[in-house]
Amino acid sequence: MTLDSPPADGGLRDRKKRRTRTALATAALRLVAEHGLDQVTVEEISAAADVSSRTFFNYFPSKDDALVGDQAALNGRFVARLAEVPPEVPALAAVRAALGEVIEELQEDRELWLLRMDVVMRNPALLPRLIAAGAEAERALTDVVAARVGVPADHGFPALLTTVTGAAFRVAALRWAATAGARPLADLVDEAFDALAAGLPDPGPAPEFHPSRTPS
Amino acid sequence: MTLDSPPADGGLRDRKKRRTRTALATAALRLVAEHGLDQVTVEEISAAADVSSRTFFNYFPSKDDALVGDQAALNGRFVARLAEVPPEVPALAAVRAALGEVIEELQEDRELWLLRMDVVMRNPALLPRLIAAGAEAERALTDVVAARVGVPADHGFPALLTTVTGAAFRVAALRWAATAGARPLADLVDEAFDALAAGLPDPGPAPEFHPSRTPS
DNA sequence: CGAAACTTTGCACAGTCTGCAAGATCGCCT
DNA sequence: AGGCGATCTTGCAGACTGTGCAAAGTTTCG
Numbered sequence: 025m026t027l028d029s030p031p032a033d034g035g036l037r038d039r040k041k042r043r044t045r046t047a048l049a050t051a052a053l054r055l056v057a058e059h060g061l062d063q064v065t066v067e068e069i070s071a072a073a074d075v076s077s078r079t080f081f082n083y084f085p086s087k088d089d090a091l092v093g094d095q096a097a098l099n100g101r102f103v104a105r106l107a108e109v110p111p112e113v114p115a116l117a118a119v120r121a122a123l124g125e126v127i128e129e130l131q132e133d134r135e136l137w138l139l140r141m142d143v144v145m146r147n148p149a150l151l152p153r154l155i156a157a158g159a160e161a162e163r164a165l166t167d168v169v170a171a172r173v174g175v176p177a178d179h180g181f182p183a184l185l186t187t188v189t190g191a192a193f194r195v196a197a198l199r200w201a202a203t204a205g206a207r208p209l210a211d212l213v214d215e216a217f218d219a220l221a222a223g224l225p226d227p228g229p230a231p232e233f234h235p236s237r238t239p240s
Numbered sequence: 241m242t243l244d245s246p247p248a249d250g251g252l253r254d255r256k257k258r259r260t261r262t263a264l265a266t267a268a269l270r271l272v273a274e275h276g277l278d279q280v281t282v283e284e285i286s287a288a289a290d291v292s293s294r295t296f297f298n299y300f301p302s303k304d305d306a307l308v309g310d311q312a313a314l315n316g317r318f319v320a321r322l323a324e325v326p327p328e329v330p331a332l333a334a335v336r337a338a339l340g341e342v343i344e345e346l347q348e349d350r351e352l353w354l355l356r357m358d359v360v361m362r363n364p365a366l367l368p369r370l371i372a373a374g375a376e377a378e379r380a381l382t383d384v385v386a387a388r389v390g391v392p393a394d395h396g397f398p399a400l401l402t403t404v405t406g407a408a409f410r411v412a413a414l415r416w417a418a419t420a421g422a423r424p425l426a427d428l429v430d431e432a433f434d435a436l437a438a439g440l441p442d443p444g445p446a447p448e449f450h451p452s453r454t455p456s
Numbered sequence: 457c458g459a460a461a462c463t464t465t466g467c468a469c470a471g472t473c474t475g476c477a478a479g480a481t482c483g484c485c486t
Numbered sequence: 487a488g489g490c491g492a493t494c495t496t497g498c499a500g501a502c503t504g505t506g507c508a509a510a511g512t513t514t515c516g
């Protein structure tokens with residue numbers, strides 16, 4: 025009978041778990057950032073977080089997962105936000121709007137995400153993992169988009185939109201990290217989505233006129 | 241030993257290597273298609289190809305690599321094709337044109353690629369690997385695009401274009417396999433690129449109507 | 457306090473992947 | 487032929503990832 029009062033936020037047990045989880049994740053990021061992915065073992069990460077290596081696998085199913093973070097949760101929130109955008113808004117704009125709120129979340133853990141992106145860039149083997157995490161929720165996202173624009177399931181548009189926008193966001197995020205966050209992530213995402221909405225035209229000397237581009 | 245096949249195109253040794261390589265790759269695909277990725281070990285694959293498991297790793301750096309195939313070579317040829325497209329052609333159209341020739345190559349091994357895509361879809365853990373293979377050559381591709389449109393290295397356009405087109409192609413390829421190749425891959429790719437060039441507009445309720453809108 | 461629930465940990469084990477050192481095979485040259 | 491060098495295969499030892507299981511050690515709650 026006494027099995028449903030887990031103090032999800034106030035209990036000591038829960039706090040300990042959260043602390044251990046972030047300790048493992050940050051230790052992993054720090055070590056890999058310094059020594060490289062292949063030069064760091066789970067045992068070293070666990071030692072740095074003061075737990076056994078067996079415990080590591082109680083928290084993360086693999087070494088990579090500790091590095092790329094909980095993308096699934098992020099994606100879940102993103103889908104929820106997308107569902108809130110009024111249906112009249114075109115799909116691309118809707119995704120963009122929903123993404124705006126996700127970006128704000130990332131800003132709250134700015135340093136962590138910058139480090140994470142840095143690690144991913146320096147260890148390309150992780151890039152697939154980053155994408156894979158998104159790929160799972162991508163199906164849910166695809167369904168939402170399909171319902172939104174009202175097309176049959178065999179239509180290619182929803183899948184195209186989700187993977188393409190995902191790719192665009194990833195590029196923006198990596199670019200963000202490449203410059204150590206000098207330009208706001210929101211700017212880079214806007215730029216990418218503007219290009220997408222315009223049909224990916226060649227940049228460079230425009231035939232007629234330039235959009236507002238401050239003279240350097 | 242009866243010898244009736246003198247060194248035709250590469251010598252007996254080369255032919256043997258090629259045979260072993262394809263034997264391993266096809267055995268891997270066949271076994272995984274039937275039993276699932278986790279239920280097939282390298283040892284079983286090697287046995288099916290009549291070599292030792294150690295030899296397997298002389299041919300492929302990992303189990304997954306035997307399944308996703310030599311994407312690097314494919315990508316290399318793609319980059320070469322792209323360089324041949326006249327510089328006046330806008331980047332998006334140029335990529336599309338170069339892709340057309342790659343598609344023809346895939347058609348030559350139609351069954352193999354259909355099986356491969358089928359295996360990837362049924363074993364999502366492989367999807368990242370598929371993307372990873374492309375990600376490596378993506379940098380080279382990014383350079384070609386950057387030179388093509390003549391933008392500075394810190395510009396985001398080349399990276400955006402390459403990852404987005406890569407994603408679009410992947411979606412088309414998976415969709416192709418999902419229908420067992422009923423529609424030509426070229427059609428699906430065209431459809432995706434048309435949508436990209438148009439800025440990903442909502443595919444509104446077209447002039448054609450849907451006879452049944454109720455789910456039952 | 458004491459029982460129940462949960463977490464950590466050690467241990468054993470399967471599987472992937474890498475060096476290394478034979479041994480077998482092939483290509484080539486005299 | 488015959489043999490030498492290059493290449494390929496194989497077995498073996500070993501490191502590392504990841505999982506199942508049962509014995510501790512904690513936390514929670516009555």
